[in-house]
Amino acid sequence: MILRVLSYLLYVLIAGAGIVLVLDKVETSASVENKVNPCSEPVTYQIASIDDNFDISETQLRRLISGVGSMWSNAVGRTLVEYDPDGDVKVHLVYDERQQLVEEERDFNNAIQMEQLRFDRLHREYTRHSDQYDEAMERYNNFLGEYQRNVQEHNDEVSKWNEQGGAPEDVQERVVNRERELSGMQSELRSLQNDVNRAGRQLEDVTDRLNEISIRKNGLIDEYNERYAGEYRFSQGDYMNTGSEQRINIYHYKSINHLRLVLAHEFGHALGLGHVDSPGSVMYPVVESHGTTEIALSDQDIAAMQARCGR
Numbered sequence: 555m556i557l558r559v560l561s562y563l564l565y566v567l568i569a570g571a572g573i574v575l576v577l578d579k580v581e582t583s584a585s586v587e588n589k590v591n592p593c594s595e596p597v598t599y600q601i602a603s604i605d606d607n608f609d610i611s612e613t614q615l616r617r618l619i620s621g622v623g624s625m626w627s628n629a630v631g632r633t634l635v636e637y638d639p640d641g642d643v644k645v646h647l648v649y650d651e652r653q654q655l656v657e658e659e660r661d662f663n664n665a666i667q668m669e670q671l672r673f674d675r676l677h678r679e680y681t682r683h684s685d686q687y688d689e690a691m692e693r694y695n696n697f698l699g700e701y702q703r704n705v706q707e708h709n710d711e712v713s714k715w716n717e718q719g720g721a722p723e724d725v726q727e728r729v730v731n732r733e734r735e736l737s738g739m740q741s742e743l744r745s746l747q748n749d750v751n752r753a754g755r756q757l758e759d760v761t762d763r764l765n766e767i768s769i770r771k772n773g774l775i776d777e778y779n780e781r782y783a784g785e786y787r788f789s790q791g792d793y794m795n796t797g798s799e800q801r802i803n804i805y806h807y808k809s810i811n812h813l814r815l816v817l818a819h820e821f822g823h824a825l826g827l828g829h830v831d832s833p834g835s836v837m838y839p840v841v842e843s844h845g846t847t848e849i850a851l852s853d854q855d856i857a858a859m860q861a862r863c864g865r
């Protein structure tokens with residue numbers, strides 16, 4: 555029996571190559587910044603709209619904004635952001651193709667992870683069957699060696715007596731007994747061979763299934779890379795101040811911590827800050843370098859806010 559070689563290819567998911575998250579593209583102009591003076595009087599905000607597609611309540615959103623507001627307030631030791639049902643800055647959670655794309659990408663990624671889990675589980679099974687096959691083969695080969703040695707001994711003895719023209723009775727009896735033993739060994743050998751074949755079929759079956767998963771997983775990864783490896787650069791949110799209206803639009807986020815970061819960033823603009831150029835700062839314009847685990851102001855963020863308030 556010829557066993558198929560395990561032919562799975564391991565594709566590497568090009569992680570994070572797809573979507574570049576830019577915090578925003580709309581910047582406050584200098585003239586607009588000057589109109590905002592949060593240091594003498596807090597900036598007030600209201601929740602203007604939350605698209606139904608976002609899984610967040612107004613209360614949760616207010617709690618998050620209150621948290622990021624405190625973060626900025628602590629930098630200067632006074633309250634900078636305040637909720638007001640008629641507040642000046644209108645916060646909108648706007649659902650568009652950006653959020654949709656991110657959700658699709660996440661689902662796609664999950665599907666690949668699921669295949670990977672199935673693959674890993676089956677691969678453990680493969681290893682077990684492979685060991686079983688090797689063991690059965692070893693038992694068969696050892697016993698085959700022993701059988702062949704016995705046959706050789708037997709044949710040598712028979713030839714020796716035949717050359718002498720025949721064997722005495724007691725030897726004849728021994729030879730007949732030996733033949734019986736050898737025939738018993740033959741059936742044992744056949745049984746061991748069946749074990750090998752059975753183990754081989756099981757191994758082949760697992761290998762087939764492993765290859766199937768592998769092909770499916772690789773197909774998904776190819777498709778993922780094709781779909782998302784092109785650079786999708788889009789903004790998470792923006793802050794606009796037209797003079798008559800102030801507005802924060804949030805377009806998408808991956809997690810609550812990510813939303814917290816986007817809010818902290820956009821409220822930074824609402825408080826009159828521009829961008830800082832140190833990666834990891836809340837006011838740095840690209841998300842990737844922040845990480846979105848624990849949001850905290852950097853020294854540069856704090857210094858910018860303190861400068862804004864003339865400290």
Ligand SMILES: [Zn+2]
Pocket residue numbers: 577578579819823829839
């Ligand atoms: Zn920005």
